Amino acid sequence: MTGETTVRKAETIPIAESNDVVRVRQQVRVLALEVGFSLVDQTKVVTAASELGRNTLEHGHGGHAEISIIDNGVKRGIKMSFRDNGPGIADIALAMTDGYTSGKGMGLGLSGSKRLMNEFELTSEVGVGTTVTVARWK
Amino acid sequence: MVIMKTLLQTLQDNGDRIVADWTHSLRSATQRKDLLSERDLESQAADLFKAIVKVPAETKISEFGSPAWRPVKDLVATLSVSRANLGFSPTETALFVLSIKPAIFGTIRQEWGSDPDRLFSEITVADSFIDKLSLHSTESYIGGRDRVIARQQEDMLELSTPVVTLWDGIVALPLIGTLDSARTQVVMETLLQAIVDTNSRVAIIDITGVPTVDTLVAQHLLKTITAARLMGAECILSGIRPQIAQTIVHLGIDLQQIATKAKLADAFRLALEQTGRRVTRIDGAQAAQAAKAAKAAL
Numbered sequence: 001m002t003g004e005t006t007v008r009k010a011e012t013i014p015i016a017e018s019n020d021v022v023r024v025r026q027q028v029r030v031l032a033l034e035v036g037f038s039l040v041d042q043t044k045v046v047t048a049a050s051e052l053g054r055n056t057l058e059h060g061h062g063g064h065a066e067i068s069i070i071d072n073g074v075k076r077g078i079k080m081s082f083r084d085n086g087p088g089i090a091d092i093a094l095a096m097t098d099g100y101t102s103g104k105g106m107g108l109g110l111s112g113s114k115r116l117m118n119e120f121e122l123t124s125e126v127g128v129g130t131t132v133t134v135a136r137w138k
Numbered sequence: 139m140v141i142m143k144t145l146l147q148t149l150q151d152n153g154d155r156i157v158a159d160w161t162h163s164l165r166s167a168t169q170r171k172d173l174l175s176e177r178d179l180e181s182q183a184a185d186l187f188k189a190i191v192k193v194p195a196e197t198k199i200s201e202f203g204s205p206a207w208r209p210v211k212d213l214v215a216t217l218s219v220s221r222a223n224l225g226f227s228p229t230e231t232a233l234f235v236l237s238i239k240p241a242i243f244g245t246i247r248q249e250w251g252s253d254p255d256r257l258f259s260e261i262t263v264a265d266s267f268i269d270k271l272s273l274h275s276t277e278s279y280i281g282g283r284d285r286v287i288a289r290q291q292e293d294m295l296e297l298s299t300p301v302v303t304l305w306d307g308i309v310a311l312p313l314i315g316t317l318d319s320a321r322t323q324v325v326m327e328t329l330l331q332a333i334v335d336t337n338s339r340v341a342i343i344d345i346t347g348v349p350t351v352d353t354l355v356a357q358h359l360l361k362t363i364t365a366a367r368l369m370g371a372e373c374i375l376s377g378i379r380p381q382i383a384q385t386i387v388h389l390g391i392d393l394q395q396i397a398t399k400a401k402l403a404d405a406f407r408l409a410l411e412q413t414g415r416r417v418t419r420i421d422g423a424q425a426a427q428a429a430k431a432a433k434a435a436l
């Protein structure tokens with residue numbers, strides 16, 4: 001990575017119901033347009049936001065998304081953090097496995113988002129909550 | 139260093155006349171009464187001018203980024219974003235701010251008309267100020283319009299989803315809008331019901347109008363397709379744009395078992411084949427003959 005990464009524009013959106021996931025997607029698309037992402041990359045970032053936002057809602061029982069434009073002096077990108085104070089994830093490796101779901105999902109949200117983004121970081125503590133932070137550069 | 143003090147004082151003293159002149163030129167410049175009533179336009183002009191007059195007299199024009207300009211800039215930004223939402227063009231939006239120039243220049247000429255040096259310097263100051271403000275207006279407008287576009291792309295369009303019978307035994311369901319709402323269930327049930335009602339063998343689900351296809355949407359689609367299959371109908375998924383195709387692959391969603399087409403027309407052709415028909419082009423002579431035969435049959 002080149003130089004220091006600075007945050008140029010940040011926005012926090014609460015996630016408490018299904019409509020909020022749509023709102024997160026809308027705002028992510030706005031920022032993606034601002035960064036100048038191609039249509040394909042826009043779609044990737046928006047889709048990852050949709051997956052992670054819905055995990056926050058459904059598995060984390062609600063929380064919030066912080067989305068921002070980042071700049072490392074050479075290029076710009078989008079960074080998104082999804083936080084909740086939900087049940088947490090006991091076995092992160094298992095949760096990251098393609099097809100694993102504790103509910104009735106497809107079990108591809110976490111692993112798929114990791115493939116859609118350039119950076120992916122998951123921290124979680126049982127009984128405390130989960131934070132997933134992802135970034136994609138232009 | 140350029141100081142606004144004297145200029146601001148002059149503007150304050152002549153506020154009523156400036157607003158009157160301004161609204162006069164606004165009326166002739168922005169003829170969009172369809173989008174914004176004359177009364178709203180005038181009250182916006184008055185509000186903006188009030189905000190300009192409230193800027194502390196010692197504020198410097200060279201410090202357009204200073205907090206003193208905040209209220210004015212915020213108001214201009216709000217007005218410009220709302221114009222983007224209303225459907226104003228960028229030019230029409232910039233004109234709102236720019237059209238204050240004649241009124242302000244007129245006031246300056248009245249005040250310092252006898253002192254050319256002073257006149258020139260005050261006009262320069264005012265001119266650069268209004269230009270900055272109108273650039274700010276344009277930037278806000280663009281930001282606002284991006285938001286409108288993004289919202290349109292992601293809108294929860296509560297459209298009733300029509301099931302279209304394309305041919306005997308072939309139905310199409312063009313999906314439009316966000317597919318993770320409660321609506322999804324209704325849409326899917328509508329399709330399954332239509333398959334029963336029309337006794338269709340092939341159903342085309344077109345997702346051209348679905349902005350985001352994530353795992354939840356994919357799961358809804360796959361469930362519907364499986365249910366349709368159980369009822370003896372094959373589904374074809376069409377309208378898969380390149381960016382959606384790539385995203386689906388990255389997510390790891392397996393659509394191998396499903397017939398997919400990029401365009402609705404291709405899906406229709408496939409549906410005709412699946413129901414034992416074929417689309418062929420007929421040449422000129424054949425076409426003439428067919429037309430003649432059709433006429434004779436009348």
Ligand SMILES: Nc1ncnc2c1ncn2[C@@H]1O[C@H](COP(=O)(O)OP(=O)(O)O)[C@@H](O)[C@H]1O
Binds near residue numbers: 089100
């Ligand atoms: N924010 C979260 N809080 C708690 N558990 C989570 C969270 N996000 C994901 N998980 C766990 O990881 C699993 C895999 O997530 P994901 O890949 O998105 O699949 P899905 O959401 O379809 O189950 C979930 O089933 C859930 O058990």
Ligand SMILES: [Mg+2]
Binds near residue numbers: 054055108109
């Ligand atoms: Mg998920």
